[in-house]
Amino acid sequence: MPQDPRTPSVAIVGSGAAGLITAYTLLQDGFSQVQVLTRDSTVGGVWSAERVYPSLQINNVHGEYGFSALEMPPSNSGGRLMGQDLRAYMEAFSTKFLNNIIRFNTEVTKIRRDETKSLWFVSVEDRNTGSREVLEFSRLVLCTGGCSTPKVPKTLSPDAAKRAGFRGPVIHSKDFAVQLGTILETVPIVSPESTKSVVIVGGGKSAQDMAAYLANEGRKVTVVFETADAFLASPMPLPGFIRKSRLLSVMAGHSVLRSRLERFLHGTYFGSKITRFFWSALNRASLSALSVKAKSPLHNIQPLFWTTSVNDEGVPQANRFHGLVAAGKIEVIAPVRMEGFGSDGKSVTLSDGRAIDAHLVLLATGYSSSWAGIFDEDTAELVGMNRHSITPRTTSQLNAGNYYSLMNPPSHPDSEIWASSIYNGIVPAKNIARRDFAINGAVFTTNAGYTWEVVAHWISSYFLGDKMALPATPEEAYAHTERNAVWIRKRFPDALVKINESFNSVVPFWTWPQYTDQLLEEMGLRSMRSGGNWFTWPFRVINIKEIATLAEERREKRLR
Numbered sequence: 001m002p003q004d005p006r007t008p009s010v011a012i013v014g015s016g017a018a019g020l021i022t023a024y025t026l027l028q029d030g031f032s033q034v035q036v037l038t039r040d041s042t043v044g045g046v047w048s049a050e051r052v053y054p055s056l057q058i059n060n061v062h063g064e065y066g067f068s069a070l071e072m073p074p075s076n077s078g079g080r081l082m083g084q085d086l087r088a089y090m091e092a093f094s095t096k097f098l099n100n101i102i103r104f105n106t107e108v109t110k111i112r113r114d115e116t117k118s119l120w121f122v123s124v125e126d127r128n129t130g131s132r133e134v135l136e137f138s139r140l141v142l143c144t145g146g147c148s149t150p151k152v153p154k155t156l157s158p159d160a161a162k163r164a165g166f167r168g169p170v171i172h173s174k175d176f177a178v179q180l181g182t183i184l185e186t187v188p189i190v191s192p193e194s195t196k197s198v199v200i201v202g203g204g205k206s207a208q209d210m211a212a213y214l215a216n217e218g219r220k221v222t223v224v225f226e227t228a229d230a231f232l233a234s235p236m237p238l239p240g241f242i243r244k245s246r247l248l249s250v251m252a253g254h255s256v257l258r259s260r261l262e263r264f265l266h267g268t269y270f271g272s273k274i275t276r277f278f279w280s281a282l283n284r285a286s287l288s289a290l291s292v293k294a295k296s297p298l299h300n301i302q303p304l305f306w307t308t309s310v311n312d313e314g315v316p317q318a319n320r321f322h323g324l325v326a327a328g329k330i331e332v333i334a335p336v337r338m339e340g341f342g343s344d345g346k347s348v349t350l351s352d353g354r355a356i357d358a359h360l361v362l363l364a365t366g367y368s369s370s371w372a373g374i375f376d377e378d379t380a381e382l383v384g385m386n387r388h389s390i391t392p393r394t395t396s397q398l399n400a401g402n403y404y405s406l407m408n409p410p411s412h413p414d415s416e417i418w419a420s421s422i423y424n425g426i427v428p429a430k431n432i433a434r435r436d437f438a439i440n441g442a443v444f445t446t447n448a449g450y451t452w453e454v455v456a457h458w459i460s461s462y463f464l465g466d467k468m469a470l471p472a473t474p475e476e477a478y479a480h481t482e483r484n485a486v487w488i489r490k491r492f493p494d495a496l497v498k499i500n501e502s503f504n505s506v507v508p509f510w511t512w513p514q515y516t517d518q519l520l521e522e523m524g525l526r527s528m529r530s531g532g533n534w535f536t537w538p539f540r541v542i543n544i545k546e547i548a549t550l551a552e553e554r555r556e557k558r559l560r
Contacts, residue, residue, distance in 0.1 A: 005463060005464050005465055006029065006030045006031045006032060006464070007032060007033070008033065008137075008138030008139060009033035009034075009035070009136070009137045009138050009139070010026060010031055010033065010034045010035070010137060010138070010139040010140070010141065010463070011035055011037060011120065011122055011135065011137040011139070011140050011141070012026075012034065012035070012036045012037070012140075012141045012143055013037050013038075013108050013111075013122070013140070013141070013142050013143060013144055014036075014037075014038060014045060014142070014143035014144045014145060014441070015036050015038035015040060015043040015044070015045060015048075015094075015102055015104075015143075016043075016044060016045020016046060016047070016048075016090075016143060016145050016441065017044075017045065017047070017065070017090065017441070017448055017449065017452060018045075018143040018145065018440040018441030018448075018452045018455075018456075019036055019038070019045070019141075019143035019440070019441070020036075020043060020067075020090060020093055020094060020098065021067050021440075021449075021452050021453050021456045022141050022143055022440045022452075022455075022456040022459060023036050023098055023101060023102075024067070024069065024093075024097050024098065024456070025453070025456035025457055025459070025460050025551070026456075026459075026460055026463075027097070027098075027101075028551050029460045029464065029551060029554075029555075031460075031463075034101055035101055035102075035103060035135075035137075036098065036101055036102040036103065037103050037106045037108055037122070037124060037135075038102060038103070038104055038105075038106060039105065039106065039107045039108070039127060040104065040105070041104050041105055042087075042091065042104070043090050043091060043093075043094040043098075043102065044086070044087050044090035044091065045090075045145055045147070045148070046145065046147045047083055047086040047087045047090055048087065048090075049087060050177060050178060051083075051174070051177055052083035052084055052086075052087045052177060053083065053176050053177040053180060053209075053210075053213065054084075054213055055082075055209055055212050055213035055216070056082060056083030056084075056209050057080055057081070057082055057083070057205075057209060057320075058080070058081035058082065058083065058085070058086055059205045059311050059312055064081065064449065064544070065081065065086060065089075065447075065448060065449045066089060066449050066544060067093065067449055067453055067544065068453060068544045068545055068547055068548035069093075069097065069548070070089070070092065070093050070096060070097075072085075072089050073085075073089075080314055105126060105127040105128050106124045106125075106126060106127070107124060107125045107126075107127055108122055108123070108124055108374060109123045109124065109125050109132075109374075110122075110123040110374065110375070110376055111123075111140070111374055111375050111376070111379060112375075112376050112378075112379050113379045113382055113383060113437075115382065118138070118436065119136050119137065119138060120136070120137045120138070120139070120140045120436070120437075121134050121135070121136060122134065122135045122136075122137060122140070123135075138436065139436045139437065139463055140436070140437050140438075141437075141438050141439070141440060141459060142371070142437075142438070142439045142440075142502075143439070143440050143441045144370035144371065144374070144441070144502055145370060145441045145442075145502060145503055146367055146369060146370060146441075146442070146500040146501075146502040146503020146504065147174070147367050147503065148174070148367065148370045149367055149368045149369065149370050149372070150172040150173075150174050150363075150365070150366075150367060150368075151365055151366045151367050151368040152172060152363055152365060153365060155339065155340050156170070156201065156338060156340070156361070156363060156365070157170070158170040160340065160341065161341050161361070164340060164341035164342070164343065165341075165343060165345045166341040166342070166345055166346075166348075166358075166361075167345040167346060167359075168186060168346065168358065168359045168360045168361065169182060169183070169186060169360050169361070170360075170361045170363065171183065171360070171361070171362055171363070172362075172363045172364075172365070173202075173206040173207070173210060173362060173363065173364040173365075174367075176206075176210055176362065183198070183214070183360060183362075184217065184219075186359060186360045187214075187219050187220070187359055187360050188219075189217070189218035189219065190218055190219065190220045195220060195357075196220065196357075196359040196360075197219075197220040197221070197222055197356075197357050197358060197359055197360075198214055198219055198220065198221050198222070198358070198359070198360050198361075198362060199222050199223075199224065199338070199348055199356065199358040199360070199361050199362070200221065200222070200223045200224070200361075200362045200364060201224055201225070201338045201361065201362065201363050201364060201365060202223075202225055202363070202364030202365055202366070203223070203225030203226070203227060203228030203229060203300075203301075203334070203364075204228070204229050204309065204364055204366070205229060205311050206364045207223060207225070207362075207364035208223075208228075208229075208311070208320075208321035209321070210362055210364065211223050211321055211324070211330050212319065212320050212321045212324055212330070215324045215329045215330045216319055216324070221329075221330050221331065222330075222331045222332075222333060222356060222358075223330060223331070223332050223333070224332075224333045224334065224336050224337075224338055224350060224356075225300070225332075225334050225335070225336075226300070226334065226335045226336065226337055227300050227301060227302055227334075227335060228298065228300060228301045228302070228334065229301065229302060229307075229309040229310060229311045230283070230301045230302040230303065230304040230307055230309060230310045230311070231286055231290070231301070231310060231311040231312070231313045232282065232286050232304075232310065232311070232312050232313065233285075233286040233289040233290045233313040233314065233315070233316065233322075234285065234286070234289050234314070234315060235289050235315065235316070236315060237314065237315060240541040241539040241540070241541060242539075244541045244542055244543075245530070245538060245539050245540055245541055245542060246513050246530065246537065246538045246539075246540070246542065247538050247539060248446075248510050249510050249511045249512065249513045249514060250262055250265065250538045251265065251275055251278050251279070251510075252509070252510030252511050253265070253266040253275070253403065253405055253406065253491065253511070254508065254511040254514040254515070255483075255484065255487040255491075255508075255511075256514065256518075258514055258517070261538065265405065266403050266404065266405040266406070267402045267403065267404060268404060269404050271404070271405070272403075272404035272405040272407065275405040276305065276405060279304055279305040280305075282304060283303075283304040283305075286304075286313070287299070289313075289315075289316060290313060290316055290322040290323075290326075291316070291322075291326055292322065292326075293326075296325075296332075297332045297333065297334035297335070298322065298325060298332060298334075300334040300335045303410060306409060306410055306491075306492060306493060306494075307492060307494070308444060308492050308495060308504075308507060308509045309498075310446075310509075312446075333350065333354075333356070336350045336351050336352050336354075337350065337351040338350060338351075338361075339351050342355045342358075346358065346359055348361060366498070366500070367500055367503070368500060369500050369501045369502040369503075370502045371385060371501065371502045382430075383428050383430065383431045383437060384421050384428035384429055384430025384431050384474075385421065385422075385428055386421060387418050387419060387420055387421060387501065388418070388419055388421055388478070388481075389417075389418055389419070390417055390418065390419050390482050390485055390486065391482065403490070406490055406491065409490070409493050410493050410494070411493070417485070417486075417489055418485065419481050419482045419484070419485035420481055420484075420485065420499075420501050420505045420506075421478065421481055422439060422442060422481065422501070422505040422506070423471065423477040423480055423481055424443075424458075424480075424506060424518075424519070425439065425442045425443040425455075425505035425506030426438055426439055426440070426442075426443075426455060426458060426459065426462075427439070427462070427477075429471075429474050429477030429478040429480070429481055430474050430477075430478075431474075432470065432471060432474055432477045433473075433474070435462055435463060435465060436463075438459040438462060438463070439505070440452055440455050440456055440459060441502075441503070442501065442502055442503060442504070442505040442506070443455060443505065443506045443507075443508065443512075443515070444503060444504040444506070444507045444508075444509055445508055445509060445512040445515070446509060446510060446512060447512050447542075449544060450512065450516065450542065450544055450547065451508075451512045451515065451516055453544070453547060453550075454516040454519050454520065454547060454550070455519065457519075457523065457547075457550045457551065457554065458519045458522065458523060460551075460554075461523050461554055464558070466523070466554065466557075466558060467524065468522050468523055468524070469521065469522045469524070470522065484506060488507050491507075492507060492509070495507060513530075513542060523554060523557075524557055525550065525553055525554070525557070526553075529542075529546040529547065530542045530543070530546060
């Protein structure tokens with residue numbers, strides 16, 4: 001009698017949103033031995049108690065970042081979710097559904113797959129005691145995300161600062177919460193007796209949130225960047241049929257034009273003019289809503305249509321980044337790069353030749369892949385975790401296709417073209433037939449809650465051996481990853497330079513509804529769940545509750 005596929009043990013590495021919803025879904029499907037391993041002392045990953053700091057605001061364009069099994073309480077911050085809101089939600093979700101299966105303060109130091117035994121050996125270290133052991137599992141889900149390993153340029157590192165004689169702390173944004181006391185002590189409130197300043201390097205969301213918090217605390221803050229994130233803003237809250245519908249996803253263009261409307265907007269000359277006008281108008285309206293003046297350095301932003309670096313600013317707020325810049329409480333210097341540290345011990349040097357005062361430097365310079373070094377070399381090769389080059393035939397597709405809306409993109413060197421080896425951002429192409437390893441949280445999207453919940457169901461069906469519309473061979477799966485890489489490069493020209501594979505293996509940024517439809521169809525389930533007729537479907541609000549019955553639907557399909 002064959003073994004019940006729900007009996008073998010499953011390890012989930014990471015207790016962020018992706019890890020929690022994956023664990024919940026597997027448990028609901030009857031998997032009896034599920035264990036979550038996390039280096040943190042609380043759940044939430046990016047939104048854990050150790051990482052959340054005051055003024056940290058959730059940056060999601062669609063949805064509320066919650067899951068169908070637990071309604072998220074309304075925020076007390078003017079309708080915008082704050083980091084503390086999501087921290088509390090993740091803790092409540094874990095307490096209600098995942099008691100006794102999470103092992104905290106457990107650092108995963110190495111993952112090895114034994115081909116002969118078909119087992120995963122996970123080496124761990126207790127962060128409190130330093131004790132080490134090797135755990136055995138039959139299946140593994142990697143949910144480590146891409147915001148845990150800081151990326152710090154060598155010339156801006158604490159070691160570089162020490163060599164240059166810089167006397168202040170140099171702190172990455174990941175450690176802002178735990179180092180907040182040091183930061184506030186090092187740079188007192190501006191007064192006639194103290195004009196010490198903080199220099200923040202970067203123009204992304206974390207840089208802006210840190211700058212806003214410190215400025216509101218009365219600190220002198222200077223932010224330097226070459227280009228800041230693009231953003232969406234409006235004078236008043238947008239209705240759900242705009243903000244929480246398929247409208248932006250339809251206007252953005254997916255790798256597969258799934259509807260007649262999308263084929264018109266992106267596959268015809270006239271439709272492409274409408275599309276590009278829409279995004280241009282959206283950009284202008286957002287700048288106007290936040291009163292960004294014509295000569296402001298805040299005009300040095302990413303092109304809204306072509307980038308994945310986009311923030312949802314909502315309605316103007318005087319105590320947020322753009323309001324504080326307009327009020328003169330945050331100084332912005334752009335477009336420049338920070339080059340290094342001054343010889344006087346209290347300044348930094350910029351690419352335009354200037355030196356500016358700095359008594360503390362905060363680096364909002366992003367993150368590198370959390371997968372680097374976690375697999376031993378043989379396992380990485382065996383499973384197929386490493387990126388690969390694209391064949392010349394696939395590369396030639398860059399200029400093929402009938403996407404009129406993607407004509408005349410921003411230029412970028414072709415030397416940056418490569419492909420992730422992860423099919424759908426979930427399974428390494430090379431390992432697709434084994435059904436013993438998967439990834440959740442490596443799909444970059446504006447609605448992580450909805451997307452990662454659908455991915456969790458896909459993974460559970462995959463582990464259960466359900467009939468799914470998957471590539472028949474690793475070669476077919478690899479071809480899919482290459483087409484995906486070509487699409488990413490075509491749709492977001494600089495993405496393969498900035499991409500962090502553990503967070504961006506697949507980039508259905510605006511088009512997560514089309515991506516999740518694809519996953520539902522691969523499971524043999526109904527897609528386009530928000531409904532509507534030929535005219536209204538792009539404006540129908542997408543609600544997380546529409547996927548609340550996926551487990552039952554999959555179970556019924558299995559019993560047919």
